[in-house]
Amino acid sequence: MRICTRRITGPSAWVGADFQPSDWVVTLEPAERDELLQALRGLPADRPPAQVTAADFPLPRLAPKLAELVRELEFGRGFAVLRGVPIDLPPAEQYLLYWGIVAHMGTAVTQNARGELISHVTDYGKGDLSDNAVRIYETSAVVPFHTDSSDITGLLCLRDAREGGASVLASSTTIHNRLLEEHRELLGVYYVGFVYDRRTEEESGEAPYYRNPVYGYFGDVLSCRYYIRHYIESAVRKSRIPLTDMERLALDLFEEIAHTERNQVSMELRPGDLQFVNNNVVVHSRTAFRDSPGHRRDLLRIWFNTPHARKMPEGFARFRFGMPLIAENE
Amino acid sequence: MRICTRRITGPSAWVGADFQPSDWVVTLEPAERDELLQALRGLPADRPPAQVTAADFPLPRLAPKLAELVRELEFGRGFAVLRGVPIDLPPAEQYLLYWGIVAHMGTAVTQNARGELISHVTDYGKGDLSDNAVRIYETSAVVPFHTDSSDITGLLCLRDAREGGASVLASSTTIHNRLLEEHRELLGVYYVGFVYDRRTEEESGEAPYYRNPVYGYFGDVLSCRYYIRHYIESAVRKSRIPLTDMERLALDLFEEIAHTERNQVSMELRPGDLQFVNNNVVVHSRTAFRDSPGHRRDLLRIWFNTPHARKMPEGFARFRFGMPLIAENE
Numbered sequence: 184m185r186i187c188t189r190r191i192t193g194p195s196a197w198v199g200a201d202f203q204p205s206d207w208v209v210t211l212e213p214a215e216r217d218e219l220l221q222a223l224r225g226l227p228a229d230r231p232p233a234q235v236t237a238a239d240f241p242l243p244r245l246a247p248k249l250a251e252l253v254r255e256l257e258f259g260r261g262f263a264v265l266r267g268v269p270i271d272l273p274p275a276e277q278y279l280l281y282w283g284i285v286a287h288m289g290t291a292v293t294q295n296a297r298g299e300l301i302s303h304v305t306d307y308g309k310g311d312l313s314d315n316a317v318r319i320y321e322t323s324a325v326v327p328f329h330t331d332s333s334d335i336t337g338l339l340c341l342r343d344a345r346e347g348g349a350s351v352l353a354s355s356t357t358i359h360n361r362l363l364e365e366h367r368e369l370l371g372v373y374y375v376g377f378v379y380d381r382r383t384e385e386e387s388g389e390a391p392y393y394r395n396p397v398y399g400y401f402g403d404v405l406s407c408r409y410y411i412r413h414y415i416e417s418a419v420r421k422s423r424i425p426l427t428d429m430e431r432l433a434l435d436l437f438e439e440i441a442h443t444e445r446n447q448v449s450m451e452l453r454p455g456d457l458q459f460v461n462n463n464v465v466v467h468s469r470t471a472f473r474d475s476p477g478h479r480r481d482l483l484r485i486w487f488n489t490p491h492a493r494k495m496p497e498g499f500a501r502f503r504f505g506m507p508l509i510a511e512n513e
Numbered sequence: 514m515r516i517c518t519r520r521i522t523g524p525s526a527w528v529g530a531d532f533q534p535s536d537w538v539v540t541l542e543p544a545e546r547d548e549l550l551q552a553l554r555g556l557p558a559d560r561p562p563a564q565v566t567a568a569d570f571p572l573p574r575l576a577p578k579l580a581e582l583v584r585e586l587e588f589g590r591g592f593a594v595l596r597g598v599p600i601d602l603p604p605a606e607q608y609l610l611y612w613g614i615v616a617h618m619g620t621a622v623t624q625n626a627r628g629e630l631i632s633h634v635t636d637y638g639k640g641d642l643s644d645n646a647v648r649i650y651e652t653s654a655v656v657p658f659h660t661d662s663s664d665i666t667g668l669l670c671l672r673d674a675r676e677g678g679a680s681v682l683a684s685s686t687t688i689h690n691r692l693l694e695e696h697r698e699l700l701g702v703y704y705v706g707f708v709y710d711r712r713t714e715e716e717s718g719e720a721p722y723y724r725n726p727v728y729g730y731f732g733d734v735l736s737c738r739y740y741i742r743h744y745i746e747s748a749v750r751k752s753r754i755p756l757t758d759m760e761r762l763a764l765d766l767f768e769e770i771a772h773t774e775r776n777q778v779s780m781e782l783r784p785g786d787l788q789f790v791n792n793n794v795v796v797h798s799r800t801a802f803r804d805s806p807g808h809r810r811d812l813l814r815i816w817f818n819t820p821h822a823r824k825m826p827e828g829f830a831r832f833r834f835g836m837p838l839i840a841e842n843e
Contacts, residue, residue, distance in 0.1 A: 184758035186698045368516045368693075372701035374759045390753035422752060423720035428514035429704045 184496075186370050187400035190363060194259045195356040195464040199448040207260070207448070209252065211267040215245045220269055223280050232282035233291070233300055240283035249287045252459065253489050256335055261461035262352055264450065268457045270341055281339055281483055284457070289487040292333050292505030296384040304338065304482040306474060312413050316383045319411055320484070326469040328353060328441045329411045330462035332502035333486030334493075337459050340452040344480035348472030350458060352448045353441040355407035355466050359398060361440045372433040373397035379410050380418040386509050392418040397437070399499045406463040406493060408500050409437065441466055452482070463493060516700050517730035520693060524589045525686040525794040529778040537590070537778070539582065541597035545575045550599055553610045562612035563621070563630055570613035579617045582789065583819050586665055591791035592682055594780065598787045600671055611669055611813055614787070619817040622663050622835030626714040634668065634812040636804060642743050646713045649741055650814070656799040658683060658771040659741045660792035662832035663816035664823075667789050670782040674810035678802030680788060682778045683771040685737035685796050689728060691770045702763040703727035709740050710748040716839050722748040727767070729829045736793040736823060738830050739767065771796055782812070793823060 211219075222240045230239070242249070252263055268284070270277055278301055285291060291300045295318070306323040319326050323344075328351075338350070362370055376396035385391045399406050412434055419425055440446065452458055460467050472480050488503065495503070541549075552570045560569070572579070582593055598614070600607055608631055615621060621630045625648070636653040649656050653674075658681075668680070692700055706726035715721045729736050742764055749755055770776065782788055790797050802810050818833065825833070 184762060186759075188698055363698075367698050368518055368700040370698040370701065371759060371763065372705055375702055375705065375757050378754055392754070394754050394757065396757065396759070422754065424708055424722070424724050424752065424754070427705050427724065427726060429516075429701060429726070432514060433701065 184374075185400055186374055187359065187398070187405050188363065188367070188370075190360050191356050191405055195261055195354060196360055197260050197354045198357055198446045199353070200445045202448060204450065207262060208264045208266050209248065211245075211265065215248070216267060216269055218242055218244050219280055219283070222283055223272075223276060226279060226283075230279070232278045235279060235282050235286055237286045240286055242283075242287060246287050249284065253288050256459055256461045257489055257492065261354070261464035262448070263459050264452070265457040265459070266453075266455065268339060268455050270339070270455050277339075277341065277483065281337075281457075281485065285337060285485055285487055289335060289489040289492075291485055291487045292503070293508065294484065294486050295506055296509040298508045300485065302484050304484045305479055312417070315380070315417065318382055319413065323472050323474065323480075325471045327412055328409065328438055328466040328468040330355070330407060330409050330466055331486055332462075332500060332506070334463060334488040334503070335459055335461055335486070336467070337457060337485040337487065338452065339457045339483040339485075340454050341481040341483060342454060342479065343452060344472035345475040345478055346473040347470050348451075348480050349470045350450050350452055351468045351470065352450075352460065353446050353466050354464060355398075355409065356405060356464050357446055358437060358440045358466075359405060359407070362436065366436060369429075369433050369436065370398075372429060373437070374399065377410075377415045377430065377434075378418045378422050378424065380414040380421060382414065382417075384506065384509065386507055391421045393501055395501050396499060399495060401493070401495055401499070404493050406495060406499070407466065408462070409466050412438075441468075514704075515730055516704055517689065517728070517735050518693065518697070518700075520690050521686050521735055525591055525684060526690055527590050527684045528687055528776045529683070530775045532778060534780065537592060538594045538596050539578065541575075541595065545578070546597060546599055548572055548574050549610055549613070552613055553602075553606060556609060556613075560609070562608045565609060565612050565616055567616045570616055572613075572617060576617050579614065583618050586789055586791045587819055587822065591684070591794035592778070593789050594782070595787040595789070596783075596785065598669060598785050600669070600785050607669075607671065607813065611667075611787075611815065615667060615815055615817055619665060619819040619822075621815055621817045622833070623838065624662075624814065624816050625836055626839040628838045630815065632814050634814045635809055642747070645710070645747065648712055649743065653802050653804065653810075655801045657742055658739065658768055658796040658798040660685070660737060660739050660796055661816055662792075662830060662836070664793060664818040664833070665789055665791055665816070666797070667787060667815040667817065668782065669787045669813040669815075670784050671811040671813060672784060672809065673782060674802035675805040675808055676803040677800050678781075678810050679800045680780050680782055681798045681800065682780075682790065683776050683796050684794060685728075685739065686735060686794050687776055688767060688770045688796075689735060689737075692766065696766060699759075699763050699766065700728075702759060703767070704729065707740075707745045707760065707764075708748045708752050708754065710744040710751060712744065712747075714836065714839065716837055721751045723831055725831050726829060729825060731823070731825055731829070734823050736825060736829070737796065738792070739796050742768075771798070
């Protein structure tokens with residue numbers, strides 16, 4: 184266990200000002216779209232998405248492109264958008280096609296205690312985070328910079344918002360470089376990490392919160408896990424351990440660097456855009472959005488790990504291999 | 514709230530190798546001992562120690578020496594031994610004389626939930642720390658480097674151990690300098706601090722643990738609060754938040770620097786030695802000891818704050834103004 188005290192260079196240490204959208208958008212060609220639809224039609228009837236394998240969903244033309252995408256996510260800038268994914272399909276087929284693409288890229292993990300492998304990021308109308316059982320992706324609020332629990336997050340846009348809902352990314356490697364340069368004495372605070380609320384998703388007998396480090400440096404590879412800040416604040420009421428000023432300072436600085444205009448990439452996802460983000464090196468956020476009657480912003484989210492993903496010690500990314508299922512209360 | 518990132522110079526940043534015992538021992542002259550005994554005899558009968566004021570206990574000759582000692586504790590090296598304090602007295606008079614000296618130096622604070630202002634540091638035969646209600650000063654075990662909760666700790670030796678029980682001190686300012694120089698990226702971990710077990714001394718409705726920073730830097734003055742490490746380990750079982758490797762590393766490094774032979778001052782307190790330690794700048798420890806039948810090591814401990822002591826924000830040194838009393842269970 185040690186702290187990275189070298190400036191990291193290479194493609195993961197980007198600033199947004201380095202890029203044009205054409206750098207990160209991979210547009211599907213008509214033949215590739217056809218190939219996807221053909222693979223979809225070739226699936227046995229009533230096959231549940233979670234049982235679809237890459238072999239069930241042959242993509243002779245697209246598969247090498249997806250393999251290249253995985254390499255870019257893992258060893259490059261850590262994000263990309265696949266544009267033009269067919270979505271004009273019944274919901275069951277949207278799921279299958281999405282799953283078929285991801286089956287070529289890695290292994291999906293569960294996203295919540297209900298065991299969902301594909302979830303809708305949409306305004307569920309459940310209220311806001313003052314209800315401890317609500318998770319932020321179920322609201323229309325600003326989602327602050329964070330990572331998810333898997334190596335990769337996929338977000339397939341089915342419907343964009345009437346207003347707002349921009350996706351904003353920043354390199355957590357660049358943030359680390361800045362912290363090292365300007366606030367080296369604070370680095371350890373991130374490596375110790377913060378205590379997060381389980382949002383009522385804990386298993387019976389388990390603490391309703393858990394600690395996770397923000398940064399880890401294993402085998403000379405830097406990885407980040409920066410979970411939703413609201414969950415740190417709400418954990419305080421359960422753990423009865425107040426945040427210190429020094430911890431708030433560390434959170435403020437991380438977000439301030441992520442919010443620096445020059446560092447960010449901001450994008451509006453259009454229907455058919457499938458955004459991939461490598462949580463180990465990129466933090467993502469979303470601006471607040473507004474729906475209009477009959478038009479609800481809707482993204483299909485999947486969390487997956489890649490076959491040659493980096494090694495991390497157990498406990499660094501607590502739910503990297505999926506959230507455990509809990510029995511529903513009767 | 515900020516981290517000290519300058520090397521601190523001045524008398525608090527000492528290493529033990531700088532000193533001879535004659536630097537820190539102040540031996541009472543016969544006339545000063547007589548003055549103490551005379552002040553003791555002048556006290557109204559049955560006056561409880563806690564009601565004795567400096568005015569009740571006139572020390573025209575010794576008072577300036579004690580004032581100089583307070584200045585040395587607060588602005589100098591932060592420790593001293595007053596040698597030759599009369600102890601060949603009945604216990605009640607030992608307390609009164611001790612209190613009379615301290616009344617000239619500051620204001621005592623309570624040391625435990627029973628409200629004790631003077632406590633015996635001795636082997637109470639209550640067992641070891643595996644009993645959560647036992648505190649380490651009630652055992653004969655090694656007491657690792659730590660600070661107490663007040664500005665100053667006084668330890669008046671009534672009887673030394675048959676074997677062991679050496680008092681070992683180190684400058685927490687020197688430790689900070691070393692950490693800054695060699696592990697700057699870890700400093701923030703100390704400023705966030707650790708969660709400590711209340712050892713069953715919490716008030717009703719209060720959490721059975723609390724967080725305290727190790728270092729704070731207020732108004733360009735560095736202060737330290739490094740409590741007993743065992744209480745961090747035992748708090749984990751109550752808080753259900755495991756220590757991270759990074760936190761253990763920080764604790765190990767702190768203690769490793771404190772244990773460096775060159776940095777330490779080691780002394781054997783003799784009967785009549787009254788050791789003063791400024792907890793803001795000095796950590797103290799004790800080696801294990803062995804008593805023999807009929808001969809039990811016994812120190813009288815007092816915790817007090819000095820009139821011109823440094824300012825600290827509320828919460829930095831949680832029990833600096835004394836431990837709150839709790840009702841005993843019936």
